[in-house]
Amino acid sequence: MRYIITLLLLLLVVLGVWTFIGYEPWLLGPGPDNYHWWWPPEISTFGEKIDFLFRLISVMILVAFVLTGGLLVWFVYKYSAPREDKGVFSHGNHKLEMIWTAVPAALLVLIAFAQMGTWADIKFAGATKDKPVHAEIYASQFDWRFRYPGPDKEFGTVDDFETAWELVVPADEDLVFHLRSQDVLHSFFVPHLRVKQDAVPGMTIPIWFNVDSEQFIAAFEGHEDKTFDIICAELCGWGHYKMSGRVRVLPHSTSNEDYVGSYEEWVDQQVERHFSNDAPLD
């Protein structure tokens, strides 16, 4: 029995370590065949920075997990053996308490410094200053709606239009969005873009991202469906599980020749559809 319990605990530690190693960029290198257990491939300009922080924190967790898990397995094995001697009761150890306060504190300070630049780039108000708003994002129980300013790039004018579920964006451009909630707390989460932001009722929260077209093409090569998921990452009610949407990326047209299939063509189609009674649905 002693051996079985020790082995089961050891198996738990080994399986735990295995899930860490399954995290794609570690051992297997990036590529479409790798596991992607933790994240899909990243396709935004700041994705690599988020992944670096994720890896840094994962390494810390892995080391702590192996140490504590290994100790647990060893103690279970060692102290479950039949013994004659009496147990030792001890209370408080100043040295140990200093160590397990100082080490986590030092690690937290390390994380705080490591994330400062990335956080300032992605989340601080200055990061989105002076850039026009690409679309407004409305979260509500249980769907996503997107409001675009239309060809004149101004909200509140006659050519504004809306889409439901699908957010269409051009590639290779810093895109700013205003995120709002119409009822309860939601969270706008796009794993491919490494974007996650709470939507809070009564607040307009700016977010931004930039889809890197080269990374996008590499990640979706050979895939028939080139859209990716929007998920609500905040438990928001009974229908939370179905509060999903998708992102579609289109290239910018720089000339008349590449107008077909471009973001500009899509905008024109949407405007036309909103002003016509007999336009086809897609």
Ligand SMILES: [Cu+2]
């Ligand atoms: Cu939600």
